[in-house]
Amino acid sequence: MPRFSVIVPAYKVQAYLSECLDSVLSQSYPDLEVIAVDDCSPDACGAIIDEYAARDTRVKPVHLAENQGLGRARNAGMAEASGDYLVFLDSDDTLTPDALRAVADRIKDSGEPDVLVYDYARTYWDGRTVRNQLSTQLTEEGPAPFRLADRPGLLRVLMVAWNKAYRREFVEAQGFAFPPGYYEDTPWTFPVLMTAESIATLDRVCVHYRQRRQGNILGTTSRRHFDLFEQYDRVFAFVDEHPELAAWRPELFRRMIDHYAVVFTKRGRLPRGSHGDFLRLARAHYLRHRVPGPRGGLRYTLVRHGLHRTFRALRLAAAVRRRAGRAAVKLARALRGRALRLHYRVQLRLPLRADRAVFTAAFGRGDPGALEEAFRTYAPHVRTAWIGHPEQQQAVPPGPRRLRPGSAACWTALARSKYLVHDTVLDRGLRKRRGQVVVQTRRGTPLKHTGLDLQERPAAACDTDFGELLREVDRWDHVLSGNRHSTLTWERVLPGRYTTLEHGAPRNDVLQRATTADVTRLRDSLGIPEGAVAILYAPTFRDHHRTQRPALDLERILRRLGPRFVVLARPHPAHGGSLGSGGRIIDVGGHPDVASLCLASDALLTDYSSIMFDYANLDRPIVVHTADLEAYEAVRGTYFDLRACPPGAVARTEDELIDIFATGHWRGSRSAQLRAAFRERFCPYDDGRAAERVVRRVVLGETELPPVIPLAERKPVPSACARSPLATVPQPSAPAPVTESH
Template sequence: MPRFSVIVPAYKVQAYLHECLESVLSQSYPDLELIAVDDCSPDVCGAIIDEFAARDQRVRPVHLTENQGLGPARNAGVAAATGDYLIFLDSDDTLTPDALHAIADRLKETGEPDVLVYDYARTFWTGETIRNQVAALLCEEGPAPFRLADRPGLLRLLMVAWNKAYRREFVEEEGFAFPPGYYEDTPWTYPVLMTAESIATLDRVCVHYRQRRRGAILGTVSPRHFDIFEQYERVFAYVDQNPELARWRPMLFRRMVDHLVVVFARRDRLPRRSRAAFLRKARTHYRRYRSPGVPVPPRARVHHTLIRLGLHRTYRALQLTFALARRTAKVADRLLKGLRSAALRLHYRIQRGLPVRADRAVFAAHGVRGHGCHPGALEQAFRTHAPHIRTAWVTEAEQDDSVPSGTRRLRPGSAAYWTALARSKYLVHNAGFDRRLVKRPGQVFVQTQRGTPLKHKGLDLRERPAAADDLDVDELLDNIDKWDYVVSANRHSTLTWERVHPGTYQTLEYGSPRNDVFQQATSADVTRIRERLGIPEGSVVILYAPTHRDYRRTQRTTLDLARVLRRLGPRYVVLARAHHRHGGPLTEATEPGRIIDVSDHPSVESLCLASDALVTDYSSLMFDYANLDRPIVIHADDAEAYEAARGTYFDLRSFPPGAVARSEDELIDIFATGHWRGSRSVQLRSAFRERFCPHDDGRAAERVVRRVVLGESGLPPVVPLGRRHPVPSPAGRSAEGAATGCLASAAPSWLVAPARRSRMSEHSPAPLEGDAVPLLETKADPGR
């Protein structure tokens, strides 16, 4: 008897059925049977099901001799099921990776409940994925399992069959079955939830609910939407047959009214000539099932009144009125914005006629959440080494907490913002201020850039249309002409910036200001950061920070972090940080406490300090992280595609900062064998630091301020690499300590895990002695 019976009815979904069935069979929890029901589909769905059955004995095909509809097709699947739990999946949807594993764990944890409710996310044909908006109802806190009376809010969830796991014996004992019709989920889901003696929730997205561009049944204009009345008649009939469920009538009534309003109001549901008839029938159901004396929620009174009275024309008039009001509001909003914009342009023009203030500086950064990056480090250095300069930071209101108390806050586009841009002597940015900025005589623009360039930048993007993102060369050159200084971390950056950003500016090759903190932080700082992040003591922390993919529409990582952690063991924790252009978490949090989403954390430098190793691909973060002298592992599973789309200035595989993995399995091997901090990795990192971190001794920002603001020529000398002592990671580096004095003199080749050595080039170097080492811990230096 399998643990799960996954039932997939199929009808006219040949384009999506492969992906659906594959998402089930590829689950990390294999104890399942897949019952694929061919509902006499006229396309090749039946053949596809038979192909899957031929290759995997867990697939049980069911072929119906005539088309019966979704409900009866599911019933046929239930009749053939032998698993402990039933799971329904529509044939154009998919299970998320490891969904069944998470469901099985939660079922065991909550004592085998009758029903387990889990979450879903809508996946649009454009590539966008949006999680269920009422996911908070699936919170796992509190007693579990429970009855519906303990958490009636679950009835606010989408009433569908495919976001739940059902104990098969419970379904059979109660005799639940799907009726035919459009809205077959309604008379199934309500009775199941009301009758269940034990319910549990799983706060995890287990289903990706496909939103097709065209072809969804419920989005088709048809008189068959009148089926909704018959389905609610079945729900109330069930309640009448079970008097102990009478307490649910008022809530079911409100849910029915809400559902009827949705069907009536949507233009993609009812034929125009049948709308009045639909509202008349809705009025009949309203009067039939209303519970006298039960109050109507204030926000729903208008809808209830219109349906109770059957006011079709009134409803239509109100819709038109509200639509007209919205359009009027939009026009008024555009006019107000136009007037405000004109007023601000006039204000800026007037301010440009006033003297430049030599004691003012404005800072801003792109791609960071609040006060940070190189401009953030320079703003702090201004306050320390040039305290006579009054600094201001451009930020949104929600990021105010990240700005130091002694720094003025400016809202983008405000009158104060334009005043500051017009009259401040120093302008500091890592990209560029508003394109309407007019740089005045006497103003000094310091361009910090955003890191050492690996991928193509500036004018080089003209040959990379996938990455150019509508690059306006004239606007770029106009921006470059405003720069007076460009801060550079190393010779590679200097040569690259001066070629791809041609201008008359002066390059300040002083190091990376944002990396100063790596030489200044102490072990106490690291401990405090880890405690705030909730990292268990003694953990080995991996910071996973991939960069943006220009050639991908969606940025979901291909790395299965949950699988990586399961293979490495309980000591490992991953800090997952998405690129600022990603706009969401990298992966679903399937390992609470072990996969920590830090995409919204304001300081990537703090995350670097908290970690024991960095795993990245082509992100410039590797150049910064190298200053910590901690292990770096490159996960380059799409190097050819990335190179073709974006282009790089050198082959990272030939000159990496540490071990290189070309697949997920190789990455696991690198950590499992200790290769990530073996002697060979130390050699690679040492060579990398020599080339890209020559000036990052903790005083880069100070040098910039002394040169640009104070006009000094005798700047603090650079501390050599061998005399720098960045704060060690909590996990220690005892395993590589003996090798820290070894420097690689030649550009190394690929470094992969020994288990994958057979796939390496014959010219790849053999592993050095000490590569495969046990994971050891050392105490942090008490003197730091």
């Protein structure tokens, strides 16, 4: 008997069915059967189902002689099910990776509940993924399992069959079945939740709910939406048959009226001329099922009295107000913009302030943050300010004055400060004054193509205006560089009259100054267990992917490696979202300081991110995952062969990666040799005094700068794993296999 029976009804979904079935059959939890129901589909759905059944014995095909609709097709699937739990999946949707394993674990942990409710995310044809806005209702905090009366907020979550797992014996004992109709989920889900003796929740996206451009039932204009009235009659009939559920009538009534209002107001659902009929039927149902107490404002009043024309008038008035409001906001913004431009022109005529410096960074603090601290230390006569949005304030250093982008104070600082330090692109409206000094710090050592080299890489260039880029370069007085490779690259791909300061990367100074106490404090703040091996996973952005999906299954990797390992998951800032969280995966995507994450970790796992050049300064193990290197090089281009000059062990596949960590090759002697050569090439000046050298050169005008500490004499703080006797990680004496370097 399988653990899960996944029921997939199919009708006119030949373009999506294979992806749906693949998402189930590729689950890491294999104890399942797939009951694929061909609802007499006129396209190739039936043939696709038979092909999958021939390849995988877990697929059980069911062919209906005539089209019966989604509800009855699900019933036909249930009749064939033998699993402990029923899982429904619409044939244009997909299960997320490891969803069934997470469901199985939660079912076991919560005592085999009658129903487990899990989360979903809408996926759009343009690549967007949006999580359920009511996901807070699925928190796993508190006792589990529970009854609906303990968590009535679950009735606010989308009332569909496919975001739940049902204990089959419970469903059969209660005789639940889907009725025919357009809204068959309604008289299934409400009775199931109200009747269940035990319910649990799983706060994890397990289903990707496809929002099709066309063909989606809820997006179809049809009088079939009138089916909603019959389905709610079924819900209240069920309550009438079960007097013990009478207490739920007020909540069901509220849900019914809200549902009617949504269908009525949603553009494109009801055909032209049918709105009056719909509202009259809604009023009849209001009177038929009303209960004392619930009143819900305008929606309830309109439905109660059937005020179709009144509703249309109010909606028209609201639309007029919205248009007027948008016009007023647009006018106010235009007037404010003109006022700010005038203010900036006035400030440009005032004297430049030699004791002022302005800093800004695209992500976090970076080099500008390190330089701002050095300004206050070595040039205390210069007052500093930091430009950043309010949501970025966590990343702003504590010392400087804070300025909001686009504010009058910000434009004043840009117009009158002598020093402008940044790693991004300045506003087009900015005019560099005579006497101003612009320091461009860049953002790391370049591995991937950048600047003018992107002219041959249109997918990566993303409509870059190269003329505007060169005008920006012409503003720069100094560009920072951490090594000869960076110097030669910047001067070729970003040609200008600036001076390259090859003094090291200021952002890496902290990596040389940190102490053992700092490492302990940072690990405690991140919740890293004592004695654990913490892997910082920091992948880069992929220009050839519309959506940035994780390249590695972190949960699988950690299961294979065992409980001693944890992962600090850090997506590229351009990714958005998360690489995972929970258990031994610690989501650090929102952490404001990458250097702190480097110090807290014991090893770095990356692909083509420039973080590897910074991390090498710690002289800690680095593992590079290069599964799609050929595709990445074809789209973005790289300045050297990463496999020929790696900072450590190289894995082409996920299994190779697991083997590198499991066998200890990640910190073996061969990896140390590769890292030493990498550091010698790319970290010659990062001795902890790079920011000081820049300030002394640019601000104080000194030419005799502090000498660079040789690599052999630098003593970066060791990782916690290297110091802890609890972390017994194998360390091979022999070189790693062929996966280490090529």
